[in-house]
Amino acid sequence: MRLVDLSHTIEPGMPLFSDSAPQPRITPWMSHADSAQTGAYEGTTCELTEVAMITSAGTYMDSPYHFHPDRDTIDRLTLDQLVLPGVVVDCTNAPRAIGPDVLSGVDVAGRAVLFHTGWDRYWGEPRYHEHPYLTGGAARALLEGGAKLAGVDFLVIDDTSDPTRPVHVTLLGADILIVENLTNLAALPPEGFLFHAAPARVRGAAAFPVRAYAAITQEDSP
Secondary structure (H helix, E strand, O other): OEEEEOOOOOOOOOOOOOOOOOOOEEEEEEOHHHHHOOOOOOOOOOOEEEEEOOOOOOOEEEOHHHOOOOOOOHHHOOHHHHEEEEEEEEOOOOOOEEOHHHHOOOOOOOOEEEEEOOHHHHOOOHHHHOOOEEOHHHHHHHHHHOOOEEEEOOOOOOOOOOOOOHHHHHHHHOOOEEEEOOOOHHHOOOOOEEEEOOEOOOOOOOEEEEOOEEEEOOOOOO
């Protein structure tokens, strides 16, 4: 088995879904130097870190509650929703509006469907905000095919110029989870892997960062 990291690092200055969203702040609540002055430690020191951030940051998961106030929040998701057999859909030559045609012949039933566009190469650049998106038709194809999760290697799965957000509404309304800002999908085989994306169990959260990775089980994987 080989593990492939599919997550970006959370840090100040990272791309966020909106310029108005607050950047993460990662600071010592108690530094090593501070701990040495407390008298609580002898021959060693420790640091405690405080993190303040919006939860839709980095590589993160949307819960159904994100767009449906009567549905499950992050803490209510089950582990079998977070570890799934995966399939990669090659969208590197697809148009900016990714339609259902890319799913032709792809068995998505019960799977995490990861859309590989290669857009993660623009992470940290202004162009990252000019990302591709799935169409409402693609979302309906995922729903009709029985997908369990949709993951993308770009900023937002929807066309942000469309205020109805059809992909979020359709997928999350059917308990199909969404993971945005994946990276390194080029390192995965088309199938033959388990996709892991477990957020911390934070009560009431609509979304939360994940450490997404793939566990490749096929011996002939690249």
